[in-house]
Amino acid sequence: MMNKVLFLVAVIVAVMASSVKAFTLNMMSGRKPLMGGNWKLNPQTTKDATSLATEFAKKVKGKTDVDIVIFPPHPFLFPVYEKVEATNVQMGGQNCFFESDGAYTGAVSTCMLQDVGVKYVLCGHSERRCVFKDDDTAIARKVKKVIKQGMNAVLCFGETQEEYEAGLNHEVCAIQLLKDLSMVTPEEMSQVVLAYEPVWAIGTGLVCPADVAQEVHQFCRSVIAKKYGQAIADKVIIQYGGSVKPENVKEIMSQPDIDGCLVGGASLTADSFAKIVHFNDQ
Ligand code: 13P
Numbered sequence: 575m576m577n578k579v580l581f582l583v584a585v586i587v588a589v590m591a592s593s594v595k596a597f598t599l600n601m602m603s604g605r606k607p608l609m610g611g612n613w614k615l616n617p618q619t620t621k622d623a624t625s626l627a628t629e630f631a632k633k634v635k636g637k638t639d640v641d642i643v644i645f646p647p648h649p650f651l652f653p654v655y656e657k658v659e660a661t662n663v664q665m666g667g668q669n670c671f672f673e674s675d676g677a678y679t680g681a682v683s684t685c686m687l688q689d690v691g692v693k694y695v696l697c698g699h700s701e702r703r704c705v706f707k708d709d710d711t712a713i714a715r716k717v718k719k720v721i722k723q724g725m726n727a728v729l730c731f732g733e734t735q736e737e738y739e740a741g742l743n744h745e746v747c748a749i750q751l752l753k754d755l756s757m758v759t760p761e762e763m764s765q766v767v768l769a770y771e772p773v774w775a776i777g778t779g780l781v782c783p784a785d786v787a788q789e790v791h792q793f794c795r796s797v798i799a800k801k802y803g804q805a806i807a808d809k810v811i812i813q814y815g816g817s818v819k820p821e822n823v824k825e826i827m828s829q830p831d832i833d834g835c836l837v838g839g840a841s842l843t844a845d846s847f848a849k850i851v852h853f854n855d856q
Contacts (some may be wrong), residue, residue: 607827608730608767608811608834609851610666611644611841612696622652623711624657626844631661632714638662640851641834643694644841648682656689662711666694666728669702672715684723699730699753700773710753718757721765727766729754730815730836735774743772743790760802768812769836770794776817777838784825784832785812791831820849827853 613628617623621647634642639785645666646654655665671681687695697720698700698713708716711727720727731750733743747770758766775782782790791812799807812827815836826832841847 578641583649602605603808603830603833605809605811605833606639606641608641608643608813609847610642610769610813610836611669611814611833611847612666612699612815612836612843613644613646614668614701614838615647616842618759620650620653620757621648621742622654626842627654627660627663628657629844630847631663633844634662636662636852637851639854642851644797645696651687652690659691664693665691667692667695668696668699670695670697670716670720672712672717672719672842684719684725688723688725692725694711694726694728696728696730696765696769697752700721700732700771700776703850704773711752713754714756717754724765725769726765728769728836730769730771732771732773732816737770738774744793747790747794747835751794751797752801755801759828760806763798763802766810767834768794768798768810769815771815775816779853780816781819781822781826782814782827784822787826788829788831791829795831818850820846823850823853 597670617626627644641664642662643664643666645668646666651665651667658665667687669682670684670687671678674683674685684695685855697716698847699710702708712828717727717729718854731754733746737743737746770787774780791814794812795810797809811833812831813834814832818835818837819825819840826835835850837847837850840850
């Protein structure tokens with residue numbers, strides 16, 4: 575009888591352990607998962623932006639074991655902020671300029687972003703690197719400026735398809751990380767989030783296999799450890815981005831060095847992004 579009870583207890587513990595594996599791993603590491611929704615050049619009107627944010631905030635209400643941030647286009651930041659201000663959904667900016675003020679037509683300063691409720695700013699997204707030709711010098715200055723402003727920089731990096739196929743993903747990630755963090759002090763690393771986004775997996779439906787992503791994340795953490803020491807590397811949040819969907823988020827998040835996701839397409843509907851945020855609730 576006693577043996578049967580012990581067996582039953584062991585089975586229950588094993589089932590519970592596997593179902594909360596992803597969350598437990600993050601809890602063990604002390605890194606709280608961070609889910610980001612990068613809306614890119616969407617939607618097109620204030621009305622659509624505010625209803626997307628309102629609907630999404632309703633669906634993730636009370637979810638406090640995951641940090642949540644959305645990155646609407648600049649013109650919608652303030653109206654969206656007004657909708658989510660009193661919720662657990664935080665605001666992010668998709669870009670900024672590294673100068674504070676002056677004759678820079680079309681630029682947006684970190685002070686302006688902070689003034690409309692922004693807490694996180696994307697730096698070095700591959701679309702900024704490829705389409706808008708942001709180079710590592712500019713990205714390093716943006717990261718520093720965001721930190722100096724008292725916000726969190728989300729530094730995006732990752733290799734192209736050709737680089738991936740040539741087996742250069744480690745080298746490319748290490749170079750981007752070291753160049754883009756060149757102005758960041760160890761103390762400032764608490765204001766840095768890293769986002770590994772293999773360019774070939776962005777918007778293509780080609781998700782990077784979870785074990786490959788894990789291996790790159792682990793490598794990137796070792797790059798941070800070499801530069802800043804193990805304690806800082808153990809604390810830094812490293813997100814994965816590239817075709818994350820409700821269907822694949824659980825597997826991605828079960829990897830020990832993946833601490834969150836940066837989501838593009840699937841963050842444009844409240845339902846799918848809410849499902850991603852609730853990855854550890856099923
Ligand atoms: P997708 O999720 O659409 O692939 O975009 C990823 C991304 O670029 C997030 O910043």
